[in-house]
Amino acid sequence: MTGWHKLLERQLRRTVGLDALTSYGPEFERFLSAVNEAYVSQDEDRALVVRSLEVSSWELERKQTMLQEARLEAEAANLTKGAFLANMSHEMRTPLNAIIGYSELLIEEAPDLQGEEMIPDLEKVRAAGRHLLGLINDLLDLAKVDAGKLEVDLQPVSVAHVLGEVQALLRPLASEKGNTLDVPDIPGDLCVMADEMRLRQVLLNLVGNALKFTEQGIVHLGVGRMAGSERVAIQIEDSGIGMTPEQLSRLFRPFVQADSSTTRKYGGTGLGLVISQRLTQLMGGEITVTSTPGYGSCFIVFLPEAALASESASGAGDGESGMVMVEGA
Amino acid sequence: MPRILIVEDNEMNRDLLVRRLTRRGFEVTTAALGREALERLGGDRPDCILMDLSLPEMDGLEVTRIIRTTPEGGTVPIIALTAHAQASDRERALAAGCDDFDTKPIDLDRLLEKIRALLPADAE
Numbered sequence: 001m002t003g004w005h006k007l008l009e010r011q012l013r014r015t016v017g018l019d020a021l022t023s024y025g026p027e028f029e030r031f032l033s034a035v036n037e038a039y040v041s042q043d044e045d046r047a048l049v050v051r052s053l054e055v056s057s058w059e060l061e062r063k064q065t066m067l068q069e070a071r072l073e074a075e076a077a078n079l080t081k082g083a084f085l086a087n088m089s090h091e092m093r094t095p096l097n098a099i100i101g102y103s104e105l106l107i108e109e110a111p112d113l114q115g116e117e118m119i120p121d122l123e124k125v126r127a128a129g130r131h132l133l134g135l136i137n138d139l140l141d142l143a144k145v146d147a148g149k150l151e152v153d154l155q156p157v158s159v160a161h162v163l164g165e166v167q168a169l170l171r172p173l174a175s176e177k178g179n180t181l182d183v184p185d186i187p188g189d190l191c192v193m194a195d196e197m198r199l200r201q202v203l204l205n206l207v208g209n210a211l212k213f214t215e216q217g218i219v220h221l222g223v224g225r226m227a228g229s230e231r232v233a234i235q236i237e238d239s240g241i242g243m244t245p246e247q248l249s250r251l252f253r254p255f256v257q258a259d260s261s262t263t264r265k266y267g268g269t270g271l272g273l274v275i276s277q278r279l280t281q282l283m284g285g286e287i288t289v290t291s292t293p294g295y296g297s298c299f300i301v302f303l304p305e306a307a308l309a310s311e312s313a314s315g316a317g318d319g320e321s322g323m324v325m326v327e328g329a
Numbered sequence: 330m331p332r333i334l335i336v337e338d339n340e341m342n343r344d345l346l347v348r349r350l351t352r353r354g355f356e357v358t359t360a361a362l363g364r365e366a367l368e369r370l371g372g373d374r375p376d377c378i379l380m381d382l383s384l385p386e387m388d389g390l391e392v393t394r395i396i397r398t399t400p401e402g403g404t405v406p407i408i409a410l411t412a413h414a415q416a417s418d419r420e421r422a423l424a425a426g427c428d429d430f431d432t433k434p435i436d437l438d439r440l441l442e443k444i445r446a447l448l449p450a451d452a453e
Binding site: 090093094096097098100104109153 | 339341342345348349352412417433434435437
């Protein structure tokens with residue numbers, strides 16, 4: 001008999017009385033054994049549950065440790081990847097600069113050496129070198145943004161000045177595709193807080209894309225102050241091929257162009273928009289996009305207006321809601 | 330003829346700059362190390378110095394700081410050249426005593442504009 005069996009018997013004898021219990025005889029003994037058996041089996045079940053709980057919690061702990069280790073490994077791997085990309089980009093740029101530099105030098109020297117017929121080929125070498133350099137720069141930028149190592153130097157930047165540069169740089173691309181690049185007169189005192197070099201990069205990318213995906217059409221730039229929010233909107237609208245909602249949803253993800261066939265037709269890494277969006281966010285702004293397939297796309301870059309121009313800005317947006325656009329002709 | 334001293338350790342970059350600037354009528358001398366640049370300063374008497382910032386031994390910023398303490402290098406225009414295009418690099422270069430800053434790969438027209446803007450009037 002187990003200890004519990006004896007305890008129960010003693011308790012019953014005391015409360016019910018010995019004689020009364022003895023009169024039940026063997027039946028009482030059977031009752032006690034049944035109770036005891038039930039108790040023992042319940043005790044075993046309980047032990048089983050406790051043991052399996054212990055095993056589960058140990059397994060959980062082990063899995064948590066493994067996850068923790070995996071997370072640390074992944075973070076270390078990401079840092080290594082970032083450092084690798086940064087180093088490789090730098091190492092690749094050195095020989096590439098020699099390729100671009102010497103092809104430029106040879107283009108200059110060719111006429112003196114009676115080698116004019118080599119110039120078109122040399123120009124191809126130079127163009128391919130510049131293209132490769134652009135890709136490497138994109139990769140480096142993305143790696144830096146990912147590692148949180150990209151610095152922006154925020155200063156008041158004249159929108160008219162930067163758009164003027166972008167327009168001058170992209171005029172050849174516009175005429176190559178038969179496009180009109182329509183730029184409005186922008187007030188010279190309209191300034192945004194931005195890193196000038198990075199803003200130029202973002203706008204070159206967006207306007208360059210608009211021209212690239214439009215043929216015999218119009219790329220229209222608009223600039224306006226957002227009433228009440230102290231933000232400036234720079235709008236790039238094209239009459240190009242446009243995008244479906246599915247394509248739009250993939251737009252700001254690395255290495256994904258809206259459609260993989262566009263990579264073959266239009267070139268590019270699919271990195272430009274990702275970098276542009278992240279650069280704009282670093283400068284305290286954002287890029288939004290709307291598009292209709294077959295009709296064109298409209299990208300808007302929002303950036304904080306520089307306080308410098310706020311005095312003259314107050315007249316333009318007062319009492320109006322929404323965007324005050326400074327339209328071109 | 331304006332005299333330009335190029336301080337650059339990479340042989341190909343140096344060669345490219347020498348040949349392209351010579352074609353455009355500059356008188357070009359070179360130094361591969363900062364120490365060499367300091368030695369040449371008195372004899373060459375350059376009208377402008379193009380200073381690579383990532384030189385071995387003594388970097389371009391340090392060379393610039395030393396040049397600024399010498400009698401012949403106190404006011405000579407110095408343009409820093411670097412492959413790193415960070416805003417902070419520019420600030421560091423200007424703080425060290427450089428007059429301007431340009432990034433590699435060299436855009437020759439842009440560099441020429443910067444050189445011409447800094448050349449003394451009698452150097453042309």
